[in-house]
Amino acid sequence: AQKVTQAQTEISVVEKEDVTLDCVYETRDTTYYLFWYKQPPSGELVFLIRRNSFDEQNEISGRYSWNFQKSTSSFNFTITASQVVDSAVYFCALSEARSNYQLIWGAGTKLIIKP
Amino acid sequence: NAGVTQTPKFQVLKTGQSMTLQCAQDMNHNSMYWYRQDPGMGLRLIYYSASEGTTDKGEVPNGYNVSRLNKREFSLRLESAAPSQTSVYFCASSSDRSYGYTFGSGTRLTVV
Numbered sequence: 268a269q270k271v272t273q274a275q276t277e278i279s280v281v282e283k284e285d286v287t288l289d290c291v292y293e294t295r296d297t298t299y300y301l302f303w304y305k306q307p308p309s310g311e312l313v314f315l316i317r318r319n320s321f322d323e324q325n326e327i328s329g330r331y332s333w334n335f336q337k338s339t340s341s342f343n344f345t346i347t348a349s350q351v352v353d354s355a356v357y358f359c360a361l362s363e364a365r366s367n368y369q370l371i372w373g374a375g376t377k378l379i380i381k382p
Numbered sequence: 383n384a385g386v387t388q389t390p391k392f393q394v395l396k397t398g399q400s401m402t403l404q405c406a407q408d409m410n411h412n413s414m415y416w417y418r419q420d421p422g423m424g425l426r427l428i429y430y431s432a433s434e435g436t437t438d439k440g441e442v443p444n445g446y447n448v449s450r451l452n453k454r455e456f457s458l459r460l461e462s463a464a465p466s467q468t469s470v471y472f473c474a475s476s477s478d479r480s481y482g483y484t485f486g487s488g489t490r491l492t493v494v
Binding site (some may be wrong): 302304310312313314317328350369370372373374375 | 415423425430440457470472474481482483484485487488
């Protein structure tokens with residue numbers, strides 16, 4: 268069973284639209300960590316955010332925001348006023364004690380921002 | 383620049399050849415990892431090293447060996463390359479198991 272599900276394989280929007288990338292996770296641990304990474308067309312993997320299971324506060328960083336809801340086991344990522352430079356594959360990942368804190372990756376969502 | 387350095391960036395091997403992918407980090411991180419990324423399959427862990435002197439298998443270790451030479455360096459060796467090992471390989475490191483990873487820029491390996 269998948270522990271991190273990113274159901275959206277690919278999303279395409281027009282520049283300046285808002286877009287939300289979904290991430291649903293499964294864990295039985297009470298202490299765990301959630302991450303988002305960005306992989307632009309150049310191929311590198313860029314860390315975006317880390318959130319621990321005890322902190323359900325939403326986070327905003329410029330045009331990026333993250334909504335963590337334990338009740339629905341979701342950690343969704345929203346880009347406001349999207350830009351062409353946001354085009355990338357975005358990965359959600361889970362780190363839990365029972366997996367020795369190794370990152371468990373979602374399959375990724377390819378985001379295409381059209382000008 | 384501080385971070386994770388991988389070499390080479392590109393490599394073409396013939397089936398049966400061997401090679402070593404090099405990885406070094408200068409952030410004094412304890413843990414280091416090797417991943418492969420194949421189209422549509424996300425990232426899969428090959429081997430990891432939680433600390434200097436220790437290594438453990440990940441999800442897809444067959445056909446690979448690793449060496450944690452010191453705290454900075456973690457190499458991945460393909461003893462007899464196969465076309466199924468054509469992939470992009472990423473090295474990563476982290477200071478603590480629960481922290482995010484810093485990734486190298488990747489090695490694109492093609493086995494013909």
